[in-house]
Amino acid sequence: MKWKVCGMREMENTQEVAKLKPDYMGFIxxxxxxxxxxxxxxxxxxMLRETIPVGVFVNRAVDSIIDLSRKAGFTWVQLHGEEKDEEILALKKAGLTVIKAISVSDPQDVKDLSLTPDFYLFDTKKGQQTGGTGQRFDWDILAAYTVGKPFILAGGLSKENLEEAIELSKKYSIHALDFNSKVEIKAGLKDxxxxxxxxxxLAEH
Structure with a gap:
């Protein structure tokens, strides 16, 4: 099972987490x-010899993301805004792998999604907040997802519900599990x- 630690910021903390070899690490x-x-x-x-860095954005201009990818050093992007298919296609044309985040609270949120992104990320819908809620959504909603694209599961994942999430991966096409606020000492600093x-x-599975 692949896994991702998102919301990294502090350099020493990043180095310590990187030693644990997550498959992905998100920078916002x-x-x-x-x-x-x-x-x-x-x-x-x-520091990230065995980890793919992911740049995380909310409604940022395509050209700006592409420029920043070259300067900051990422080839994967995670989009949490209202990005359209044409913007996603432009990022893919520039050589970037695109994860499109979807905020979820009911089955309609995961229905009739586009095939354009490389992956989806399903996170918990909470007002206008785009990720980092620390809350999980009702995983039964995933039964309504029929697009077939592999997805990343986010939203309140922790050690306490990890085994349940791993079992869920046997039922759905979960590409990776995404950990953020539930593994933090404070925002941007992971325990x-x-x-x-x-x-x-995860190594046991």
């Missing part, structure tokens, strides 16, 4: 987020021991 370029890394942030690729315990559980 959205000013409204408490995990915003800042415009001049460059991903420490020397390394908590992440280590998660990595050990």
């Amino acid at each position: 370029w959205a000013e409204a987020s408490p995990r915003y890394v800042g415009e001049d942030f460059v991903i420490p690729l020397e 390394v021991q908590e992440v280590r315990e998660i990595s050990e559980i």
